Amino acid sequence: MISRKPHVIGKPFPLIEAQRKLTGVTCYAGDEKINPDMLHARILFSERPRARFWLRNLDAARNHPGVVALLTGRDVDGRMGHTVADRKLLAVDEALYAGQPLAVIAAETPEIAAEALALIQVDYEDLPATLSIEESLSPGAPAVHPDFMSYRGAEKLNAEPERNIAHALTFVRGDVDQGFAEADVILERTYTAAHLQHAPMETHGGVAQRQPDGSVTMWMHVQAPFLQRSIIAGALGMSPEKIRIITGCVGGSFGGKVFVSIEALLAAIALHTDGRPVRLLLTREEEFKGVFMAPAMRAHIKMGAKQDGRITAIEATYDWDVGASVDAAIFHLQAVTLAGTGPYAIPNVSVRTNAVYTNLLPAAPLRGLGVAQVHWAIEQHVAELAEILNMTALNLRQWNLVKGGDHLFPNFVMHASGLESCGVLAVDAIGWRPETPRPAEENAADASVRPGVGRGMALGWSPIILSDQCGSSVTIRFDRERLCDVVVDGVDIGQGLYAFVTQVISFELNIPVEWITVEPTDTANYAPDWEASYHNLLWSMGHALLRATGEMKKQILSYVAKVWGEPISNLDIVDGEVVSYASRRKLPLLSLLEEGMGEEKSPPSFSVTATYRPSNVDGSIDSLLQSFASTAYAAEVQVNPETGDLTILQLAAAADVGHALNPESVRAQIKGAMIQSVSFTLLEEMVFENGVPISTDFMKYPIATTADMPLQLHPIVVEVPQRSGPYGARDLSHHVQVGAAPAIANAIYRAVGVRIRDLPITAQRIYDALQEKRARESAVR
Amino acid sequence: MKHEIRFIINGESRSLTVLSQQTLLEVLREDLGLTSPKHGCSTGECGACSVLLNGEVVNSCMVLAAEVDGADILTVEGLATDDELHPLQKSFIDHHGVQCGYCASGMLISAKALLNRTSRPHEEEIREALVGNLCRCGAYADIIKSIQVASRARR
Ligand code: FES
Numbered sequence: 001m002i003s004r005k006p007h008v009i010g011k012p013f014p015l016i017e018a019q020r021k022l023t024g025v026t027c028y029a030g031d032e033k034i035n036p037d038m039l040h041a042r043i044l045f046s047e048r049p050r051a052r053f054w055l056r057n058l059d060a061a062r063n064h065p066g067v068v069a070l071l072t073g074r075d076v077d078g079r080m081g082h083t084v085a086d087r088k089l090l091a092v093d094e095a096l097y098a099g100q101p102l103a104v105i106a107a108e109t110p111e112i113a114a115e116a117l118a119l120i121q122v123d124y125e126d127l128p129a130t131l132s133i134e135e136s137l138s139p140g141a142p143a144v145h146p147d148f149m150s151y152r153g154a155e156k157l158n159a160e161p162e163r164n165i166a167h168a169l170t171f172v173r174g175d176v177d178q179g180f181a182e183a184d185v186i187l188e189r190t191y192t193a194a195h196l197q198h199a200p201m202e203t204h205g206g207v208a209q210r211q212p213d214g215s216v217t218m219w220m221h222v223q224a225p226f227l228q229r230s231i232i233a234g235a236l237g238m239s240p241e242k243i244r245i246i247t248g249c250v251g252g253s254f255g256g257k258v259f260v261s262i263e264a265l266l267a268a269i270a271l272h273t274d275g276r277p278v279r280l281l282l283t284r285e286e287e288f289k290g291v292f293m294a295p296a297m298r299a300h301i302k303m304g305a306k307q308d309g310r311i312t313a314i315e316a317t318y319d320w321d322v323g324a325s326v327d328a329a330i331f332h333l334q335a336v337t338l339a340g341t342g343p344y345a346i347p348n349v350s351v352r353t354n355a356v357y358t359n360l361l362p363a364a365p366l367r368g369l370g371v372a373q374v375h376w377a378i379e380q381h382v383a384e385l386a387e388i389l390n391m392t393a394l395n396l397r398q399w400n401l402v403k404g405g406d407h408l409f410p411n412f413v414m415h416a417s418g419l420e421s422c423g424v425l426a427v428d429a430i431g432w433r434p435e436t437p438r439p440a441e442e443n444a445a446d447a448s449v450r451p452g453v454g455r456g457m458a459l460g461w462s463p464i465i466l467s468d469q470c471g472s473s474v475t476i477r478f479d480r481e482r483l484c485d486v487v488v489d490g491v492d493i494g495q496g497l498y499a500f501v502t503q504v505i506s507f508e509l510n511i512p513v514e515w516i517t518v519e520p521t522d523t524a525n526y527a528p529d530w531e532a533s534y535h536n537l538l539w540s541m542g543h544a545l546l547r548a549t550g551e552m553k554k555q556i557l558s559y560v561a562k563v564w565g566e567p568i569s570n571l572d573i574v575d576g577e578v579v580s581y582a583s584r585r586k587l588p589l590l591s592l593l594e595e596g597m598g599e600e601k602s603p604p605s606f607s608v609t610a611t612y613r614p615s616n617v618d619g620s621i622d623s624l625l626q627s628f629a630s631t632a633y634a635a636e637v638q639v640n641p642e643t644g645d646l647t648i649l650q651l652a653a654a655a656d657v658g659h660a661l662n663p664e665s666v667r668a669q670i671k672g673a674m675i676q677s678v679s680f681t682l683l684e685e686m687v688f689e690n691g692v693p694i695s696t697d698f699m700k701y702p703i704a705t706t707a708d709m710p711l712q713l714h715p716i717v718v719e720v721p722q723r724s725g726p727y728g729a730r731d732l733s734h735h736v737q738v739g740a741a742p743a744i745a746n747a748i749y750r751a752v753g754v755r756i757r758d759l760p761i762t763a764q765r766i767y768d769a770l771q772e773k774r775a776r777e778s779a780v781r
Numbered sequence: 782m783k784h785e786i787r788f789i790i791n792g793e794s795r796s797l798t799v800l801s802q803q804t805l806l807e808v809l810r811e812d813l814g815l816t817s818p819k820h821g822c823s824t825g826e827c828g829a830c831s832v833l834l835n836g837e838v839v840n841s842c843m844v845l846a847a848e849v850d851g852a853d854i855l856t857v858e859g860l861a862t863d864d865e866l867h868p869l870q871k872s873f874i875d876h877h878g879v880q881c882g883y884c885a886s887g888m889l890i891s892a893k894a895l896l897n898r899t900s901r902p903h904e905e906e907i908r909e910a911l912v913g914n915l916c917r918c919g920a921y922a923d924i925i926k927s928i929q930v931a932s933r934a935r936r
Pocket residue numbers: 819820821822823824825826827828829830831840841842843
C-alpha cells in the first residue's frame with residue numbers, strides 16, 4: 001500500500017493519517033487527556049437577543065458541592081476579537097445576542113457542573129434589538145455597538161457604527177452611469193442566502209490546564225491555533241507566551257474553528273482552578289446556538305448589456321449579516337469584493353460590500369468565504385440576462401469572460417486559467433451539448449429531456465488570498481533518533497495537510513515516506529508573535545516546504561561532499577542514498593545518521609527551519625491576492641411540478657487546481673465539496689424565532705445524508721498550472737463549492753420555468769414559485 | 782444507582798460497575814478508554830457513536846450501560862486482528878473513504894453490520910445502511926466505494 005520508495009509528485013499517495021483515523025487512534029478534542037481527576041466546565045448562555053440581565057443565586061451555584069470555580073463578567077472583564085475587540089469574554093449587565101456566554105463553571109463532574117448551572121436564575125429585561133440586515137440598515141435602528149469606536153482595533157475597519165455597518169469595502173472601475181447609458185438592456189434583481197452553520201461533526205471543545213508558572217496549556221483542536229493564542233491572550237490581558245495551544249487533527253472546521261468562541265472562557269476558568277486539567281466539550285445544541293454561524297447575504301445586482309451580448313456595467317451591493325461580532329471582516333469582504341463581478345471582465349464596475357451588525361449569533365465565514373453566495377446571485381443573473389437578450393447563457397458568458405492578461409485590479413493581471421475548460425467539461429460530463437445555439441428554446445424548457453427535467457450550469461472564480469499578517473513555517477530535523485522529524489505551524493483539518501507535508505519532503509529529499517513523522521502543531525515551537533497561515537496552506541506551506549527541503553538537501557550534501565572531497569555539484573540523494581555521479585560512491589543516509597563518516601565518527605544531525613510570508617501586504621484591494629481559482633458546475637435536475645420536490649439526477653464539478661499533487665485526494669475533496677454544496681443549497685438554513693436560534697439539532701438543521709446524494713457525481717480535475725504556486729498547484733478547499741447553487745437553480749428554471757432567488761432552495765419555495773407562476777399565467781389568459 | 786455488569790467487548794470479557802444514567806458511549810470512552818466511538822450529538826442523530834451490540838448497529842449514546850449486561854460489543858478498536866487491518870479499514874484507506882475522520886468509526890461499524898447481513902451489497906443498499914451516519918465532509922461517495930470494493934475483495 002505505502003511504497004518504500006520516495007514519493008513522486010502527481011502520483012497516488014494514501015493519506016498517512018488515514019490509517020490512524022480508521023483504527024480509532026487519532027486524537028480529537030473529546031479524546032484529549034481523559035482522566036478521572038479532571039474538572040468539567042459548562043457555560044451559561046444568554047437566551048435573549050438583547051437584554052439587560054441579572055444573575056441570581058450565584059452563591060448557591062458557587063457553594064454547590066463539587067463546584068470548583070464560577071466566573072461571571074464581573075470576575076473577568078475582557079474583550080476579544082480578531083480585528084476589532086467587539087465581543088466580551090462574558091457579558092456584563094447587557095447581553096447582545098442569544099447564545100452569548102454569561103457565566104462559566106468548573107466542577108468535579110459534568111453532572112455537577114450542569115446542576116450548578118441550573119441553580120443560577122437569569123432575569124432578563126428585553127431591550128430593542130435588530131434581527132436582520134433590513135432592520136439594521138433602516139433609519140433609526142438601534143445600534144448594536146454604540147461604543148464601537150472605543151474598541152481595540154476599531155480604527156482598522158471602515159465602520160459606521162451608528163448605521164450598524166461594521167466594515168465596508170468598495171471597488172470601482174470605469175464609470176457605471178456611462179455603462180448603463182450605453183446598455184440596451186438593464187436587469188436588476190435581489191438575491192438572498194440564509195445563515196448557515198459550519199456544523200463540524202466534532203463539536204468545539206478541548207482541555208486547558210493552569211501551569212505552576214501561571215501560564216495555561218490548552219489542547220484544542222482548532223484551525224488557527226496561533227491566531228487563537230493571540231486573541232485569547234488579548235482577552236485575558238496576558239502575554240501570548242503564557243498561552244500554549246497544542247493541536248492535532250481537527251474533526252471538521254469549515255471556518256468555524258478559526259476564530260475564538262468558547263476557547264478563551266476555557267482558558268479563563270482553568271486559570272481560576274487548582275491546576276487540574278479542565279475539559280469543556282460542547283453539546284450539539286450548544287454547538288448550534290453558542291459558537292458561530294456563517295453570515296447571511298442579501299445581494300442587489302444591476303447589470304446592463306448591449307444587444308450583442310457585451311455587458312457594459314455592473315452595480316452590485318452585497319450585504320452580510322455578521323451577527324453581533326465581526327471577526328473576519330477584512331478578509332471576508334476582501335474576498336467577496338474581488339469576486340463581486342463574477343468571472344466577467346466588465347468595463348464599468350461598482351461593487352460595494354457591507355458587513356452588517358445584528359443582534360444575532362456572531363458569524364464566521366464558512367468555507368468559500370462568501371464567494372459561493374456571490375455566485376448564487378451573479379450566475380443566475382447572467383442566465384436571466386441572456387434570456388432577455390435572446391441568446392444562450394453560454395454565449396453571453398463566453399463573450400464577457402475574464403481572460404489571461406486582463407488587468408483586473410491595480411496590482412493584479414489575470415493569469416492563464418482553466419475557467420473556460422471547466423465550463424465545457426462540466427457541461428459535457430452531464431451529457432449536455434448546448435453548442436448549437438437555439439436561442440429561444442435554449443433558455444426555456446429543454447426539449448431534449450423529459451418534462452420536469454432541466455439542466456443548468458454556472459461558472460465560479462474565487463480569489464486565493466493568503467491569511468492577513470500570516471506565514472507558514474516548517475522545521476525539518478534529520479537525526480538518528482527520529483530520522484526525519486517535521487514540525488509545522490499548520491493544522492490538518494481533514495484536507496490532508498500532514499500527508500501533503502510528507503509527500504513534498506519525500507519527493508524533494510528523495511527519501512521513503514516511512515522515515516517522516518509530522519508532529520502535532522504546538523504554538524510553543526514558535527515565537528510568541530508568530531502568526532501562522534490557517535488557510536490556503538498549499539500555497540504558503542508549499543513554499544515554506546520547498547525552501548526547507550532545498551536547504552536540508554544542501555546541508556546533507558555539503559557534509560558528505562566535504563568528507564568525500566568532491567564538489568557538491570557531483571552529489572545527489574537518490575532513494576535515500578547520497579550518490580556521487582562522478583566517483584560513483586554511494587552512502588545510505590541511514591548509515592550516515594547511524595555511524596557518521598570519515599574522521600569524525602560522531603554521527604551528524606541536521607536541522608532546517610524555513611518560513612514563507614507573502615510580500616504583497618498593503619492596504620490595497622488586491623493585497624495578498626495570489627491568484628484566482630476557477631470552477632464550473634453543471635446540474636441535471638428533476639422537479640415534481642405538483643409538489644416542488646427536487647431530485648438531482650447528475651451533478652458535475654470541474655475545478656482548476658493548477659496541478660493535482662495527489663490526484664485521488666483532489667477528486668475526493670471535490671466530491672466532498674459537491675455533497676456539502678448540495679446540502680447548503682437544498683437543506684440548510686439557520687432559523688431564528690425572535691432572535692433565538694431554533695435550529696439546534698440535526699432534525700431542525702438537517703445536513704446531507706447518503707439519501708440526499710445526487711444520483712450521479714462527476715468530479716473533474718482541470719490542470720492549468722499556476723506559475724507562482726508550488727509545483728504549479730493552487731489551493732482548492734475554498735473554491736470547489738463555488739457555482740453549485742446557481743447551477744442547480746438554473747437547472748430548475750429550465751425544468752419548470754421558475755427562478756428561486758433565495759437560498760436554500762426548498763421544495764416549499766419551488767412549490768410556491770410554481771403556484772405563483774400558474775396564477776400569473778391564468779391571469780394572462 | 783450502581784449496577785454490576787459483565788459483557789464481552791472486542792472479544793474480551795469485562796465486568797464493571799456503572800451508574801443507572803450512564804450511557805454505553807460514556808462508559809466505553811471514559812471508563813474503558815475506547816475512544817473510537819465519537820460524541821457527535823448524544824441524541825441519536827449522527828451515528829458517530831455507532832457500535833455493534835450483539836451484531837446490530839446501535840447508537841451507543843442512546844443505550845444505557847446498565848442494559849448491556851451479557852452483551853457482545855464490537856468497536857473499531859476490535860476490527861483489526863493480529864496486526865492486520867480489517868478489509869474495510871484497508872479499503873477506506875485506499876479509496877479515500879476518510880477526510881477529517883470524525884465519522885469514520887461509525888461508518889466502519891455500519892459497514893461491518895451491512896456486510897455481516899449481505900455479502901455483496903448494491904450501491905443502493907449501502908446508501909440505505911449509512912443513512913444514520915452523518916459525514917459533514919461529504920465523503921459519502923468514497924465511503925460507499927470503499928465498502929463496495931471491500932465486499933468484493935472478501936469473495
Ligand atoms: S452521538 Fe450518538 S448518534 Fe450522535
